[in-house]
Amino acid sequence: MAIRYTDDPARVVTKRERPQDKKLTYFVERKYINDKGQKRRKLFKVKEGKRAAEAIVEAHNRDVSDEMRLPEFGPVPCSLVFQAFTVSKKNEVAVSTMDGYQSVIKNQLTPLLGDTDFRQLSRKRVTAFIVDCFERGWAVNTIKNAVVLLSTICQEHIDDEEVETLIGRNPARNGLKRILKIAEQFEEQGVKRVDAFTRTEAAQILAIAQQYEPDAYPVIMTAFNTGMRRGELLALRWEDIAQDSITVSRALVKGRIKSPKSGKMRQVALSPALKQLFKKMRRDRKTKEGLRDPGYVFTTKTGCRWVPNNFSNAWRRVRRRAVDQADEDYPVRPLAFHCTRHTFASWALNANKPIIWVQHQMGHAKASTTLDIYAHFIPSETENLDFLTLDMPEKRPNRASGDLRVI
Numbered sequence: 001m002a003i004r005y006t007d008d009p010a011r012v013v014t015k016r017e018r019p020q021d022k023k024l025t026y027f028v029e030r031k032y033i034n035d036k037g038q039k040r041r042k043l044f045k046v047k048e049g050k051r052a053a054e055a056i057v058e059a060h061n062r063d064v065s066d067e068m069r070l071p072e073f074g075p076v077p078c079s080l081v082f083q084a085f086t087v088s089k090k091n092e093v094a095v096s097t098m099d100g101y102q103s104v105i106k107n108q109l110t111p112l113l114g115d116t117d118f119r120q121l122s123r124k125r126v127t128a129f130i131v132d133c134f135e136r137g138w139a140v141n142t143i144k145n146a147v148v149l150l151s152t153i154c155q156e157h158i159d160d161e162e163v164e165t166l167i168g169r170n171p172a173r174n175g176l177k178r179i180l181k182i183a184e185q186f187e188e189q190g191v192k193r194v195d196a197f198t199r200t201e202a203a204q205i206l207a208i209a210q211q212y213e214p215d216a217y218p219v220i221m222t223a224f225n226t227g228m229r230r231g232e233l234l235a236l237r238w239e240d241i242a243q244d245s246i247t248v249s250r251a252l253v254k255g256r257i258k259s260p261k262s263g264k265m266r267q268v269a270l271s272p273a274l275k276q277l278f279k280k281m282r283r284d285r286k287t288k289e290g291l292r293d294p295g296y297v298f299t300t301k302t303g304c305r306w307v308p309n310n311f312s313n314a315w316r317r318v319r320r321r322a323v324d325q326a327d328e329d330y331p332v333r334p335l336a337f338h339c340t341r342h343t344f345a346s347w348a349l350n351a352n353k354p355i356i357w358v359q360h361q362m363g364h365a366k367a368s369t370t371l372d373i374y375a376h377f378i379p380s381e382t383e384n385l386d387f388l389t390l391d392m393p394e395k396r397p398n399r400a401s402g403d404l405r406v407i
Helices: 050-067 078-089 095-113 123-135 140-159 161-167 175-188 199-212 217-226 230-234 272-287 308-325 339-350 355-362 367-377
Strands: 011-015 025-033 039-045 245-248 251-253 256-258 266-269 395-397 404-406
Touching: 011 050, 025 050, 078 095, 078 140, 095 123, 095 140, 095 308, 123 140, 123 175, 140 175, 199 217, 199 308, 199 339, 217 230, 217 272, 217 308, 217 339, 230 251, 230 308, 266 355, 339 355, 339 367, 355 367
Parallel strands: none
Antiparallel strands: 011 025, 025 039, 245 266, 251 256, 395 404
16 A cells, blocks of 8 residues: 655654664655554655755655645636645644545535636635535535635635735635525525436446445445435444335434434335345355444444444545546546435436335425425426316207207
């Protein structure tokens, strides 16, 4: 595995290799992140002495600073500003925070703003960005996270005297107020669309997961086949699985086992594919020893119950591979894991499953909630209107007058 070095400045370190040595040996110190996310140091011995070590350090630190330097003239793409921001912050924030920054930049900011000239980033352009986010069906919290990070990046450059002239003021300031206002407008228009994977996308994602993330594959497979939420899946125990259904009675939320989001227990139907999967998992489970959480259906390779953040990281790795390896004619969109839930609902409605059935599967308190979210997935059948044809009663002659009347 390649070592993940930080962007900390390198420095020259001297020490005696052995206690009995009289001469000092010169080393170049580099900081790196180990598998546990901890910062450690690595020393490289420089046999040529002090001057050689200093030259190596100077060259390394010059390269790092060049990554953070923006062009003085001409257009400055926002994508370059975003990259410089992550480089400058890598050593100031926790690894998890940096992962969050990079996720928002990759999935929200860069796709919609990456080619925009940072100098031309205005309030009007940021408002258009927010509208674009809503039109794509992104959740309000997702949009909030993107705008807050964009505001932070802009403020960083305003506070820096060298680049203050690039934008002058923060165009993303008060972005949250604009989000709420635009959200109200979309709600008034009845726009509440969500994204779902196509069957081709789902097949590619499952193939990648099975090959590269075998521990995460059963979770993803079950998500596509049941519409269960992430927390409900990770809290699932073997005792919850019957012959034809799954009992959803708990969810893993922020490390704690709680009731499902609706607060009520529900039964979820088992597809033939899931029956085969669980049968195989039960058989394989009997051959494993030392499982730490034997009662849970989905565990990691160490036998522990999945931690939500760890599973989300596995999902991102699967999604990234699926996106990168997809054929040009069959691309895979980088949607969130929660979209597997929307996918199940869309497939069910396209198969003409009753709204009430979908409501119970999804765990919605009201059928109106299901309709509000997934109405656009219901197939429209305007070509067959035979059910509107009226059957007129037969007419027979009136014996008294010979007139015809309807009886």
